Each structure stands twice: as C-alpha cells, then as structure tokens.
Amino acid sequence: MMVEYLRGKPMWLLWFPVVAVAVFYAPGFGGFWHGDDLPNLHRAYALSQQGTLWPDSLRLFAEPVPSQGAFYRPMMMLSLALNYAFADAHYAGWYLVNFVVHGLNTLLVALIVRRLARHYACDATIAAPLAALLFGLCPSVAEGVYWVSARADGWVTLLSLTGVYCWAGNSPSPSPRSAYALPLLLIVALGFKESAAVLPLQMLLLAFAWHGRLSRSQRLAVFATFVAAGLFMAWRAFLFGNAWHVYTPEAAASVAVHAKLWSAMLSLGPWWAALGQATPVLASIYLAYCAAGIALVILARPAPPWRLALALAAAGGGLALATLLNIGSLSSTGEGGRLSYGPAAWLALAAGVFMFQPLSPPIKPGSARFAASVAFAIAIVTGCGVLWGQLRAVWQAQTSMQAITRSVPPWAESHPGLTMLLVPENQGAVVMARNAQGGICLEPIQDRAYLHRVLPTLSPEIQLRQQQFCKGMAQRLELVRPRLADAGTLAAIAMPADTVWPKHVACWSKSQQKIVPLRAPPMDATCEAWLASIRADVENCER
Numbered sequence: 322m323m324v325e326y327l328r329g330k331p332m333w334l335l336w337f338p339v340v341a342v343a344v345f346y347a348p349g350f351g352g353f354w355h356g357d358d359l360p361n362l363h364r365a366y367a368l369s370q371q372g373t374l375w376p377d378s379l380r381l382f383a384e385p386v387p388s389q390g391a392f393y394r395p396m397m398m399l400s401l402a403l404n405y406a407f408a409d410a411h412y413a414g415w416y417l418v419n420f421v422v423h424g425l426n427t428l429l430v431a432l433i434v435r436r437l438a439r440h441y442a443c444d445a446t447i448a449a450p451l452a453a454l455l456f457g458l459c460p461s462v463a464e465g466v467y468w469v470s471a472r473a474d475g476w477v478t479l480l481s482l483t484g485v486y487c488w489a490g491n492s493p494s495p496s497p498r499s500a501y502a503l504p505l506l507l508i509v510a511l512g513f514k515e516s517a518a519v520l521p522l523q524m525l526l527l528a529f530a531w532h533g534r535l536s537r538s539q540r541l542a543v544f545a546t547f548v549a550a551g552l553f554m555a556w557r558a559f560l561f562g563n564a565w566h567v568y569t570p571e572a573a574a575s576v577a578v579h580a581k582l583w584s585a586m587l588s589l590g591p592w593w594a595a596l597g598q599a600t601p602v603l604a605s606i607y608l609a610y611c612a613a614g615i616a617l618v619i620l621a622r623p624a625p626p627w628r629l630a631l632a633l634a635a636a637g638g639g640l641a642l643a644t645l646l647n648i649g650s651l652s653s654t655g656e657g658g659r660l661s662y663g664p665a666a667w668l669a670l671a672a673g674v675f676m677f678q679p680l681s682p683p684i685k686p687g688s689a690r691f692a693a694s695v696a697f698a699i700a701i702v703t704g705c706g707v708l709w710g711q712l713r714a715v716w717q718a719q720t721s722m723q724a725i726t727r728s729v730p731p732w733a734e735s736h737p738g739l740t741m742l743l744v745p746e747n748q749g750a751v752v753m754a755r756n757a758q759g760g761i762c763l764e765p766i767q768d769r770a771y772l773h774r775v776l777p778t779l780s781p782e783i784q785l786r787q788q789q790f791c792k793g794m795a796q797r798l799e800l801v802r803p804r805l806a807d808a809g810t811l812a813a814i815a816m817p818a819d820t821v822w823p824k825h826v827a828c829w830s831k832s833q834q835k836i837v838p839l840r841a842p843p844m845d846a847t848c849e850a851w852l853a854s855i856r857a858d859v860e861n862c863e864r
Contacts, residue, residue, distance in 0.1 A: 352411075354766070400513075416427040437673075443680060455700070463711055465659035473513045475662060485503075526639075560652045581646055607703040639662070655750025721753070726766050729767060744778065745831065796819055797818050
C-alpha cells in the first residue's frame with residue numbers, strides 16, 4: 322500500500338503529518354492507567370492467573386461482554402488480552418498500540434486523498450498532507466489515542482480507511498482482490514465496535530458519487546458489506562433484543578428520535594467548551610478557521626471531484642449523526658471526544674478532495690483556494706495549541722491516578738480496618754476513577770490486594786455504599802479478602818452479613834496530592850444517620 326506513495330514526490334510531505342502526530346503524542350508513553358483501563362487490566366491479569374485468558378477471550382465471540390450495557394466487542398477484548406500477553410502490566414506497551422494505530426490512520430488519510438486524486442487526474446501534493454494534519458492533530462480525537470480503553474474507535478477507523486483505500490484501487494480501475502478486502506475488513510471492524518455497521522451506507526454514498534463506471538468487484542464489495550452488516554445486526558438482536566442500542570436500550574427506545582437528536586445537538590456547545598477549557602480562545606479560533614476553510618474550498622471548487630467530496634462529507638456527518646442518536650448527548654465534562662474519531666477522519670478526506678488541484682486542463686489556484694489553504698493552516702496551528710493544552714491536562718490526571726494507587730499501600734498499613742476512600746470520577750474531560758474503583762486496590766496495579774482495607778468510592782456512589790454496608794459488605798470484605806474480582810469472589814462479597822461501618826473515611830485531595838482523612842460517622846450510627854453525616858463532608862474532598 323505504501324509503495325505506491327513512496328514512488329511519488331516529495332516524500333517528506335506525506336511523512337511530515339505522521340512525524341508531527343508522533344511528536345505530540347510521544348510523551349504519552351510516560352502516562353498511566355485511568356478509567357476502564359484498570360478493570361480491563363485486572364481482568365486480563367485475573368484470567369491469566371486462572372489459566373483461562375485465551376478461552377475466556379475467545380468465548381466472547383459467541384456471547385456479549387459482561388456489563389450493564391449491550392456490548393458485543395470480541396475483537397476489542399481480544400486486543401486487550403494480546404496486549405497483556407506481550408506487555409504485561411506496563412502501560413507504555415498498551416499505549417503503543419493506540420499510538421501506532423493513530424499514526425497509521427493519519428498516513429491512510431494522506432494515502433487515500435492521493436489515490437483519489439490520481440483517479441480524478443488531479444494533484445494532491447498539498448491536499449494530502451493538509452488533510453492528514455487536519456485529522457491527526459484534531460483536538461477532539463485525542464481521547465481515542467491517550468485512553469487505552471477507547472482504542473475501538475481507532476481500530477474501526479483503521480479498518481474502514483484501509484477498506485476504502487483497497488476499494489478505490491489503482492487508477493483507472495481496482496483489482497478484484499483489493500476491492501474484496503472491504504467486506505472482510507468490515508467483519509473485523511464490527512468485532513471492535515458497533516459503529517462500523519455504518520460503513521456500508523458510507524460506501525454506498527461513495528459508489529453513487531464515483532467518477533466513471535464502477536467495476537464488478539467494486540459493486541459486489543459494497544453489496545457484501547450490506548450482507549455482513551445485516552448479519553451482524555441480526556446477531557445483536559438475538560443477543561440483546563435490539564440491533565443497535567448499546568446503552569440501556571429499553572430507556573433509549575422510549576425517547577423520540579427528534580427529541581434525542583435535539584438534546585444531542587444542544588450538548589455539543591458545552592461539550593466543546595469543556596474539551597477546550599485549557600485553551601478557550603484557541604478553541605474558538607480553531608473552530609472558526611475550520612469553518613472558514615470549508616466554506617472557501619467549496620466556493621473555489623471548479624474541479625470534477627466535488628460530488629465525491631460531498632459524499633465523503635456526508636459519510637462523516639452521517640457517522641456523527643448515528644453516534645449522537647445512539648448516545649443521546651455528549652458529556653458536559655468534555656469526555657467523549659473518542660466518538661468524533663471516525664467522523665473526523667471522513668471529514669478530513671472530504672477536505673482533502675475539495676483541495677484537489679486539476680491537472681487537465683490545468684487550473685491556476687485562485688484567491689479563494691489560496692485563502693482556504695491559509696485558513697486550514699491556521700486551523701491546524703491553533704488546533705495544535707488546543708491539543709497540547711488538552712494533552713497536558715490528560716497527563717496531569719494520569720499522574721494523579723498514579724499517585725492515588727501509590728498512596729493506597731502506606732495508608733492501608735498505617736490505618737487498621739476498612740477505609741472508604743472517596744476518589745475523583747473525572748478531572749475535566751479526563752475520566753479518572755469511574756469504572757476503576759476495584760482495580761485501584763487490586764493486583765497487578767498493587768503488589769498485593771488491598772480491597773479489604775481500602776474501598777475506593779465515587780461521590781455519586783455514597784448512597785450505594787451505605788446500602789452495601791447495611792447489608793454487611795464491610796464484614797464480607799474482611800472475610801473474603803478479595804484478590805481477584807471474578808464472579809465467585811463478587812458473589813461471596815454480596816452475601817448478607819451484619820451491618821459494619823468502615824472504620825475510616827478519607828478522600829483524595831487534588832491540591833495536596835495525598836489521601837486526607839475525613840470525619841468518620843459514629844460506628845453505632847443508623848443507616849440514615851451514617852449517610853447524612855458522610856454527605857455533609859463530601860464537599861471537603863473537592864478542596
């Protein structure tokens with residue numbers, strides 16, 4: 322795939338976006354686990370300890386991922402198992418996969434733009450690297466890179482873009498073998514995330530907008546993607562009773578489509594403001610120049626591929642729309658940028674095609690085209706500022722998570738009995754301890770398990786903890802002393818026992834970067850009094 326480009330000139334224009342992306346994301350190798358990373362790591366560790374890592378990972382091809390949602394992502398879970406096999410519990414080895422995938426996606430954007438330019442007898446010397454930079458350094462997609470557990474979007478994009486590249490083929494027509502790679506890659510992508518099911522519709526748009534007659538292999542390849550997606554949806558309907566919804570399908574189905582879409586659109590402003598809170602001025606300038614560049618390239622469009630560019634833009638917009646309809650809204654904390662990963666890649670392709678320079682007949686760049694190039698260049702530069710501010714916030718949050726895990730052993734050794742430790746759910750746009758509570762105190766993050774001594778808890782979970790303590794969870798933790806969070810251990814912890822309150826209550830102080838004690842309620846407090854006392858002190862954890 323790369324040989325075709327490497328014969329072109331100048332080569333450095335293609336590799337420059339990849340190098341730029343690598344420079345920005347390289348400091349991430351010194352990062353740390355957060356959010357879903359910790360339970361995912363512990364799951365791989367626990368299965369490895371039990372000798373069932375591979376059987377349990379392969380079993381997920383026939384059943385859903387154990388969770389409260391409707392997740393069927395066997396390839397995603399297999400990738401985590403493979404990561405543990407070659408990198409053990411070393412974060413850098415897991416981050417390396419995301420890092421490489423993002424670099425390949427950046428390269429693929431440039432390669433596809435160049436391949437499409439050859440098909441239309443156009444020049445993409447500037448368009449290809451500009452499109453790659455627009456995607457690779459896009460601030461909103463960073464979550465799909467730095468967060469290990471958000472890698473599914475990067476993999477779906479990698480497989481989709483590779484399919485598009487193969488389907489487009491070498492000018493003037495693709496070889497049958499390259500076009501048929503498209504449905505095969507889709508099947509793999511569907512195992513990473515449900516959003517890959519939109520690819521057949523995206524390819525249909527490209528097929529309608531294609532310049533010239535499609536080959537038989539191209540037509541059959543697009544048809545095969547619909548067959549694969551249909552079978553996948555039928556399988557999801559069998560597993561979950563719903564073909565599409567991932568989060569609480571029953572509740573989602575009761576909301577009108579137009580209401581959900583309106584709610585999602587209203588959430589975009591607060592989401593973007595939170596995502597760019599480290600650099601609010603640059604974030605506004607970035608959006609303005611992206612919009613200006615798009616408007617100018619459309620205005621300056623005298624070349625044949627305008628239909629293809631619009632199809633690519635519609636493909637990106639359609640994927641974004643499908644995502645918003647599925648989740649309902651984006652988080653006002655700024656979390657969720659990973660969901661823009663795929664749409665950003667398709668929109669970057671559209672921008673690249675719009676910037677083609679026709680060769681026959683030659684058309685000199687006009688003032689509008691020059692202005693568009695300048696606008697996109699300014700957008701890339703300001704976007705770099707937004708991205709860097711975001712990544713600095715990420716690294717600070719990851720450093721805090723590492724400090725929390727390192728503080729658990731000395732606290733547990735110096736404070737006998739059970740401590741309920743309040744930990745942060747988010748730090749700005751970065752997920753901190755949500756879904757990671759148990760993993761903070763379990764192996765392999767810790768040298769030995771401390772879950773019977775320190776019970777990490779989020780502020781919204783305090784009432785749940787009260788109910789669990791009233792049913793005897795504190796006593797059960799001391800008896801079971803969990804080391805592995807497997808089904809048997811969790812069932813043993815949930816068995817009813819006498820009400821016992823934690824001996825200590827503490828929280829993680831962001832400003833002091835250490836565990837600080839809070840006033841513990843009386844050990845003989847009623848369930849209601851204990852909850853009221855804890856809630857009165859929760860605000861101290863934010864200081």
